[in-house]
Amino acid sequence: MLTTRRLVLTHMWVAFATFSVAIILGVWQMWARSPLRAPFLTAENYFNSVTMHGVSMGYVLTTFFIMGFGYFVAETALKRPLPGKTWAWAAFWMGILGVLMAVLAIVTNNATVLFTFYPPLTGSPWFYIGLVLVVVASWIWCGLMIVAMAQWKRANLGEPVPLAMFATVANAVMWLWTTIGVAAELLFQVIPAAFGWIHTVDVGLSRTLFSWTLHAIVYFWLIPAYIAFYTMAPREAGGRLYSDTMGRLTFVLFLLYSLPVGMHHLFMDPEHSTGFKFVQAALTFLVSVPTFLTVFTISASMELAARLRGGTGVFGWIKALPWKNPMTLATGLAFFMLWFGGGGGLINMSYGMNAMIHNTSWVTAHFHLIFGGTVVIMYFAIAYSIWPHLTGWTFRSPGRLRLQLWLWAVGMMVMTIPWHYLGLQGQWRRVATFDYSDPMIAGWGPWVIVSLIGGLILLASAALFIVNLLPPHRKWARQPGPTEPYRYALAAHPPRRVPEVLNGFTLWNLLVALLMLAAYGWPILQFFLTDAPEAIVHRIGG
Amino acid sequence: MSGPEGEEKVVKSELRWALAAGAVVFIIFAAVLWAAITMRMNPPSNIEHADPATLHMQGEFTESNLGTTVEPDGRVTVRMVATQFAFVPNCLMVPQGREVTFRFVSPDVIHGILITGTNVNTMIVPGYVAQVHTVFRQSGDMLMPCHEFCGLGHSEMIARVQVVPADQFRPGPDGRAHCEGQTPLVNTAAPGVPAGDVDAGAQAQGPLVSGEPSPDPAQATQDAVAAAQPATGE
Numbered sequence A: 001m002l003t004t005r006r007l008v009l010t011h012m013w014v015a016f017a018t019f020s021v022a023i024i025l026g027v028w029q030m031w032a033r034s035p036l037r038a039p040f041l042t043a044e045n046y047f048n049s050v051t052m053h054g055v056s057m058g059y060v061l062t063t064f065f066i067m068g069f070g071y072f073v074a075e076t077a078l079k080r081p082l083p084g085k086t087w088a089w090a091a092f093w094m095g096i097l098g099v100l101m102a103v104l105a106i107v108t109n110n111a112t113v114l115f116t117f118y119p120p121l122t123g124s125p126w127f128y129i130g131l132v133l134v135v136v137a138s139w140i141w142c143g144l145m146i147v148a149m150a151q152w153k154r155a156n157l158g159e160p161v162p163l164a165m166f167a168t169v170a171n172a173v174m175w176l177w178t179t180i181g182v183a184a185e186l187l188f189q190v191i192p193a194a195f196g197w198i199h200t201v202d203v204g205l206s207r208t209l210f211s212w213t214l215h216a217i218v219y220f221w222l223i224p225a226y227i228a229f230y231t232m233a234p235r236e237a238g239g240r241l242y243s244d245t246m247g248r249l250t251f252v253l254f255l256l257y258s259l260p261v262g263m264h265h266l267f268m269d270p271e272h273s274t275g276f277k278f279v280q281a282a283l284t285f286l287v288s289v290p291t292f293l294t295v296f297t298i299s300a301s302m303e304l305a306a307r308l309r310g311g312t313g314v315f316g317w318i319k320a321l322p323w324k325n326p327m328t329l330a331t332g333l334a335f336f337m338l339w340f341g342g343g344g345g346l347i348n349m350s351y352g353m354n355a356m357i358h359n360t361s362w363v364t365a366h367f368h369l370i371f372g373g374t375v376v377i378m379y380f381a382i383a384y385s386i387w388p389h390l391t392g393w394t395f396r397s398p399g400r401l402r403l404q405l406w407l408w409a410v411g412m413m414v415m416t417i418p419w420h421y422l423g424l425q426g427q428w429r430r431v432a433t434f435d436y437s438d439p440m441i442a443g444w445g446p447w448v449i450v451s452l453i454g455g456l457i458l459l460a461s462a463a464l465f466i467v468n469l470l471p472p473h474r475k476w477a478r479q480p481g482p483t484e485p486y487r488y489a490l491a492a493h494p495p496r497r498v499p500e501v502l503n504g505f506t507l508w509n510l511l512v513a514l515l516m517l518a519a520y521g522w523p524i525l526q527f528f529l530t531d532a533p534e535a536i537v538h539r540i541g542g
Numbered sequence B: 001m002s003g004p005e006g007e008e009k010v011v012k013s014e015l016r017w018a019l020a021a022g023a024v025v026f027i028i029f030a031a032v033l034w035a036a037i038t039m040r041m042n043p044p045s046n047i048e049h050a051d052p053a054t055l056h057m058q059g060e061f062t063e064s065n066l067g068t069t070v071e072p073d074g075r076v077t078v079r080m081v082a083t084q085f086a087f088v089p090n091c092l093m094v095p096q097g098r099e100v101t102f103r104f105v106s107p108d109v110i111h112g113i114l115i116t117g118t119n120v121n122t123m124i125v126p127g128y129v130a131q132v133h134t135v136f137r138q139s140g141d142m143l144m145p146c147h148e149f150c151g152l153g154h155s156e157m158i159a160r161v162q163v164v165p166a167d168q169f170r171p172g173p174d175g176r177a178h179c180e181g182q183t184p185l186v187n188t189a190a191p192g193v194p195a196g197d198v199d200a201g202a203q204a205q206g207p208l209v210s211g212e213p214s215p216d217p218a219q220a221t222q223d224a225v226a227a228a229q230p231a232t233g234e
């Protein structure tokens, strides 16, 4: 049995319990925005709900899932016990404390600031301190991942770090870089403002610091899905990973290019020049390359698996894949959603075209499709794959797992297609209600109702997910779990040696530093050199 | 398994694919660059300051100077203040087919606007002037909502844009144009917007709305509508 079993399970349950509450809020929000009358609807309830939903999905589900999964990978991929388990538990409780503080601030109406908390609108300091605690907890996790890999390398001189762990550490390193921006914003601007120590704040600077974090955080959420694509799905489909080197390169490219691109969230902002916006737009295009590589490598790996199972033809092999296997099915569905979501993303990042969709429903639809769709469906698949190793029992009716995954993908498409369409029609985001008696808006109503139906399908899927994970109560209903250790996909040509640059992160950290200096150096420095007038802090609540 | 393909073949096919993907990305990027240069499709990026504490008391954004103005050289400029939870003025008249420059400021928190059916879109960040140029191709009424959360009254923060054919666009002798037969915008049944956001906000927005700063944001919207109501029938 795994020594990290309890640690991993506890993290996962915190993540999924939060997720189940948040999805109920999500459905209610869609109801509020539709022409149907939603109960409990006040402006305060709506924006508290969006704050809670965003914080839960964006910060709690993700961070706890990623930490738990990282501990699992560190033990199973490196085949040695996790170093510093006490630290891991300390980080866990710190994170829980942080979440409780933030939740308390929200439910007492003291943090109605949404999960992006743009100053000068400022909530209770305890909300932000709670978020800081979650971030610090994740930093401890990053440290543990880095140490685990370093210890393994010392014990296995010259050997390639297993890809799953290499990718996990890439994510940890990237996350350390990512959180610098928001940490600086919180510590030097937002928290002092929330305590009332300062009365004005440089909003241009705070938006820029937040943008430093805002794009890379999405890759932090995404990388576990990619780890599953590269190191879990090929084995579960009965094949091998097409290319281990491409996997390493992909994760390194994510580390490099997810950071110096955050200003694409500020295309519509007045505090930056077209020059730097354009530079970061160009870099944003580069970050789509590792995704293209992944689509190819994983499709090729799946083809390998299918041909081993007797599949033939140019596309005929697709039929030969073991679609009954939840991980294989989830990978297929995730790719399907990725095609749509990626296409939408190309529009978002297109500098000029962005003006058409900025802060419309298109944006919310887009990130629900990619993050809620592609990423979260892989979180489900990962849970299904590792659960038997954590609990010691196997799933008795895998049909229910497949049903849950199908419901999720279908619900996500039903919810996001009309949502995208409404964005193109000019429906704006982040409002509680629309005046459907206005003829300019009336036509949107039916489409929001379709989205609401999609949300209900997702809710059903989420409920089934939780039921699937619950331990079977009656003893006779249990089937003993696997006795052999968890296995990751082998590469078609397992690497005996990899170049040192693809086995560590020293060089890449240096390059990240240079890229960040080039992309963010002047845009941040300008706020200290030019004397932009500051905004007056607006505190909410009591 | 020695792999159905040799390692060399794997590397080659990966490289081929990487090149293809790179080419696709490059072509899309070239299109964006082309649009930026030839069609001037650039995001709003004039780094121009405006002090949130004083902008309503002096200079360009005092209340009497807001709205649509035809400058002496014939250019059409719209000046607008976005404030919790209203636009001042809350209705705009602009001509079809002529270049219009919008200039927005905020005395309080972050707001943002889009105009439905167009690609007019910008954030309004306190401390800066957000400027957008556009040409309206079609006439008719459009909505201009606030699209960034700015407090509890955010959902009710909407202005209207009336685009009229160029020959019906008749500014007064002072170069100002106002909405015709403007009816105060009836807001969405504001679902019980409770009090909140009244601290520095009320101070900053006080001079913009007539009368007492209302503790009820929905009410404040109505006040602002009344305050911004231009004298009709010139």
Ligand code: HEM
Pocket: A023, A026, A027, A028, A029, A030, A033, A050, A053, A054, A055, A057, A058, A061, A114, A115, A116, A364, A368, A371, A372, A373, A376, A415, A428, A429, A430, A431, A454, A455, A456, A458, A459
């Ligand atoms: C039943 C499924 C869901 C529904 C109906 C739903 C609905 C919504 C709605 C209506 C909003 C507010 C958007 C706005 O006001 O602009 C929202 C925001 C958000 N949702 Fe969901 N959601 C669902 C699932 C998810 C999932 C699975 C995730 C991620 C794992 C997610 C992440 C977020 C985030 C981060 C926000 C904050 C956006 C913002 O502040 O603008 N949602 N969601």
Ligand SMILES: [Cu+2]
Pocket: A214, A215, A216, A218, A262, A264, A265
């Ligand atoms: Cu981004």
Ligand SMILES: [Cu+2]
Pocket: B111, B112, B146, B147, B148, B149, B150, B151, B154, B155, B157
């Ligand atoms: Cu607003």
